[in-house]
Amino acid sequence: MSNPVLKDAETAPRAANRKGVRSSSSSLNISKYLAYLFLIVLCVIWVIPVIFGITTSFRSQTEVVTTGFRLLPENWIFDNYVAILENTSTAPILRWLMNSVFIATLHTLLVIVVISITGYGYSRMNFKGRDTLFFTLLGISFFPGVVNLIPSYKIIDALGWVNTSWAMIIPGLAGMGNIFLVRQFMKGIPKDLDESARVDGAGDFRIYYSVILPLIKPVLIVCGLFSFTGSWNDFLWPVIVYTDVEKMPVTAGLLLLQDIYGNYRMIGQLMGSAILAIIPTLLLFLFAQKYFVQSINLNAGIKG
Incomplete structure (x- = not known):
């Protein structure tokens, strides 16, 4: 028992x-x-x-002025957006959006090319002073960007790029933050792949293009998103380098709209212009958000 x-x-x-x-x-x-x-x-x-x-942006001006905080309008109207799209003289919003799309897209494509090649050099190639040069440039990048405004404008003016898209496209192509991400991502890729490719007779460019580039697609997409939104949302620099209304990007144009639509005269149209300005970046994030999760893991390029 x-x-x-x-x-x-x-x-x-x-x-x-x-x-x-x-x-x-x-x-x-x-x-x-x-x-x-x-x-x-x-x-x-x-x-x-x-x-x-x-x-x-869907309220009438009378409702904006007379009513206090009200989340939804009493009467939904589209007059503000009609007025925005019809104003092609003092506030050509569609032209500004096209300028921003062109600048941000070309800037992003060039950024991807520059940071991928630079990241390959810092992570896969051996040369004297490689790490010293990298960390020196990385440390310099921590200085506030406003410090470089006057020298950058002097350079842009000397090159004749004032009031041109090149003033927005070329500066910032070799951002050290993006290069750091790409370099760290590449360090997670085994160098045995490089050695195997060299045995088959591949050089550095062939290894970069055929072996490394397909594996670093997630981090390149994330850096591209950061670059696109950074270029799209840049405000201070385009206000400095643009004076021609037709050539302005949308951020500089929105500042101009504050003088045209501000002072409680056309708040609905001002808000409508701001909403139109955020739609492209919002759609971009919705379609590419999965790559942010992949980029968190610096070894996401290698599977199996």
Whole structure:
């Protein structure tokens, strides 16, 4: 016959363990719910002004002035957008959008070429002073960009690029932040692939183009997204280098719109112009957001 005292002694630790597991599981659930609640609150704080800005673009000027904070308009109108698109003289918003698309797209393509080649040199090639040069340039990149405004403008003026797209496209192609990401991503790719390609007679350019480039696509897409949005949203530099209204990108144009539509005269049209300006980058993020997750893992280029 079994001894009940011994049986109780054996089952007591198991019961204690089960209680400990339940308590830890409940504490984890509470922490998870608190985290969700915090994220929901942040989301609401961020989304409400965006929704209010969108709905304001569909309000009449009378409603904007006479009513206080109201999330949804009483009457939805499209007159603001019609007026925006019809104004092709003082505020050619479609022209500004086309200028921004051209500048940001060409800038992004050149950035991808430059940072991929530079990252290959810093990660796969051996030359004297390689790491010293890299970390020196990386340290210099931490200085505020405003320090370079006057020298950069002097260079652009000397090259005759004032009021041209090149003033927006060429500067910033070799951003050290992007080069750092590409370099670290390439370091996760085994160098055995390089050696195998060299045995087959491939040179550095063939290895870069045929072996490395297909593997670093996720990080290049992420850097491209950063470059596109950075070029699209750049405000201070285009305001400095552009004076011709027809050649301005959309950010510099929005500053001009504050003088045309501001002072509570045409707030709906000003908000409508701002909404049109964010649509391209919003669509870009929606279609390419999965690559952000892939880029978090610096070894995402290698599978299996």
